Amino acid sequence: GAVVSQHPSRVICKSGTSVKIECRSLDFQATTMFWYRQFPKQSLMLMATSNEGSKATYEQGVEKDKFLINHASLTLSTLTVTSAHPEDSSFYICSAPVAGENIQYFGAGTRLSVL
């Protein structure tokens, strides 16, 4: 199956700093990628749809200035959590569909801890 790589797997940062998370499709091109947030023992909540070459589409209630998404190439999308605060601590996961398939391939996730 297709492989999606997400980096870093874990990051600890101080409050007020910005953190960048990368999501790469390793063996396929992804014009669309998705970013999710997951709290402990809860489901995935879609934050935004990352679109190659155009602006991301954010879900209702997600601050676009807080969670900056850039999809500069067909294999890379980045999520930057700006001026992170403890309440931003969470598990962030990206996914990408392969063209012509209905299923999504997921990265391994990034656990963000803001002190």
Added chain:
Amino acid sequence: SQQGEEDPQALSIQEGENATMNCSYKTSINNLQWYRQNSGRGLVHLILIRSNEREKHSGRLRVTLDTSKKSSSLLITASRAADTASYFCATDALNTDKLIFGTGTRLQVFP
């Protein structure tokens, strides 16, 4: 919220027993999928069932779909300790690539 509901929230069984998880959703769909998530990891696709299908098998997995009741079930037969994970159903949002995930079932299989 369009999020689907799953039950039970948690399920503990012994190896060799069958595990059944149920999913209810709210909108019309093209297909419904089941994903598995090991603790602290990403999700892995298990099986997809289309809206015009009623049942589908893949190895020890059996999925049913009842579009009139907007519900699906996932049956794992002859469970193994390695099946311990969280299981999520996901439905497609019509005319988009988005997936709407259910609340999940945490399955624990004891050896």
